[in-house]
Amino acid sequence: MPYLFALLLTVFAAPCFAQTSPYTTKTTSYTTKTPAVYTAKKAAENNEKADARQNANQKILDTVSAALKKRLPLQLNKGITWTEVYGKGNALHFVYKMSLDLTDSPREQVQIFKKEYQKEHCPDVAETFCPLFKDELFKRGISLYVHYFDAARNELATCRASYPDCK
16 A cells, blocks of 8 residues: 555656755756847847947948048059059958050950950959958958949949958
């Protein structure tokens, strides 16, 4: 008979006792938030952080752009003039104007020139600007775009440099 009482106590009373006893671990789920609410809250926090980062980056871009605009236009060499700088999105943009005009050139030759110019000059962009911007801009996720235009304002090339391009 004592065995029967012990068995009944174990089967029926133990689960109730386990939930109220300070000496046992809690067996029920203790999450109070549903995964959807938790995920939505995390997403909102991540969006706020991204917005704050974007705002901070935009302030940096505005400051850098304003400082550099004071020096423009700047003749870099006989055929290239740096005409414009602006911050847009998460990037700093430099605009260079070349003295050549490809308006009257055959379309095929212009395409070949653009491809060759980009292949020749774009690697130089990262090499030139990484020492200047790697720690201040590129580490923050800000990229640099360098746009080359001819005298008639036809785009010749656009080169990009960012943190992964810096070695």
